[in-house]
Amino acid sequence: MATDPLLRQGPDSTDLILRGGSPAGPARIALTSAGPALFTPLALVVPTLLVAFWMALAGARASTVFVMVGVIAGLEYLLGWPAVAYSRARRILRVEFAPAGMPASLRLVRVAGPDDWLPVDTLREVRLTHDVVEPYEGDRKPTVSTLALELVLRGGRERLASLPFGGDPQRLADALEALLGPAGVVVELCTERSTRPRPLSNSSWTSGGSASVGSTGG
Numbered sequence: 001m002a003t004d005p006l007l008r009q010g011p012d013s014t015d016l017i018l019r020g021g022s023p024a025g026p027a028r029i030a031l032t033s034a035g036p037a038l039f040t041p042l043a044l045v046v047p048t049l050l051v052a053f054w055m056a057l058a059g060a061r062a063s064t065v066f067v068m069v070g071v072i073a074g075l076e077y078l079l080g081w082p083a084v085a086y087s088r089a090r091r092i093l094r095v096e097f098a099p100a101g102m103p104a105s106l107r108l109v110r111v112a113g114p115d116d117w118l119p120v121d122t123l124r125e126v127r128l129t130h131d132v133v134e135p136y137e138g139d140r141k142p143t144v145s146t147l148a149l150e151l152v153l154r155g156g157r158e159r160l161a162s163l164p165f166g167g168d169p170q171r172l173a174d175a176l177e178a179l180l181g182p183a184g185v186v187v188e189l190c191t192e193r194s195t196r197p198r199p200l201s202n203s204s205w206t207s208g209g210s211a212s213v214g215s216t217g218g
Contacts, residue, residue, distance in 0.1 A: 005147060005163065007175050013098040014179060018149065018160060021093060023113045033085035040080025041073040048072050092160060095151070097179065104183075108151075108158065118153075125152035125186040126176055130169040131162060132193045139196060 008015050024032070041048065048069060055065050089112035097103035097120065105117045127150040134143050147165035151158040173189040180187060 005149060005165070005172060006167070007172070007179065009100050012100060013096045014100045014103065015097070016095040016176070017093075018095070018163065019091065019093045021111070023093065023109065024111055026089075026112070029089050029111060030081075030085050033081060033088050036088075037077055037081040037084045040084070041076045043080075044076050048076070092158065102182065103179065120180070120183045120185070122154045123151060123180070123183075123185050124154060125188060126150070126180065127152065128169060128173055128176075128187070128189045129162075130165065130189065130191040132191065134193065134195050136195050136198045139198075141196065144196075 005016060005018050008017055051072060052065050052069050055068060056062075060068075089110065091111045092108050093111060094109045095106060096109060096114070097106050098117075103120050106120050106123055107117045108115045129148040129150070131146045131148070132143060133145075135141055145165050146162035147169060148162045149160045169189055169191065173187050177187040
């Protein structure tokens with residue numbers, strides 16, 4: 001379950017909490033990935049239907065087509081399951097900085113367990129992107145606020161998908177800068193605001209189409 005990213009100082013480390021929960025073993029990750037893997041055949045429904053279509057054109061019986069579609073969907077599920085499990089296992093739950101007051105090391109704690117400790121100077125930059133989507137006039141849906149965090153590491157980077165965020169991004173950025181600034185880590189905050197697009201009404205679409213037809217006829 002996602003939660004607002006926050007800094008929590010403990011006796012041994014200061015943790016940047018990104019997601020709730022604790023690391024899980026391989027069996028638990030596999031079991032929790034079984035359900036989401038069902039979406040793999042749905043995502044690949046177009047090529048599956050194309051195979052069924054060409055089989056039908058070739059004169060295959062309907063029963064044969066249905067069996068083949070089932071086999072293909074089963075294979076897609078079996079291939080998608082490890083991919084979903086791997087993606088889930090790589091998700092970052094928190095970033096630990098130790099010792100708590102003046103960090104000299106950091107490590108990423110993933111769903112599958114913690115990575116190895118790295119020198120803090122391995123981290124070059126922390127980029128926070130606060131994305132705010134505001135409602136248009138008359139829209140009843142609330143403002144949606146998300147925060148994406150990117151860790152620029154020496155030789156690579158780790159980027160998190162946008163997480164729901166209802167806190168103060170500037171406060172989080174200031175806290176990270178106070179913690180990591182002495183180690184030479186740059187903390188950058190970028191706020192992007194946009195307005196939710198107004199949906200096109202059916203009446204506008206119909207009238208627009210009629211006007212286009214009338215102009216063509218003239």
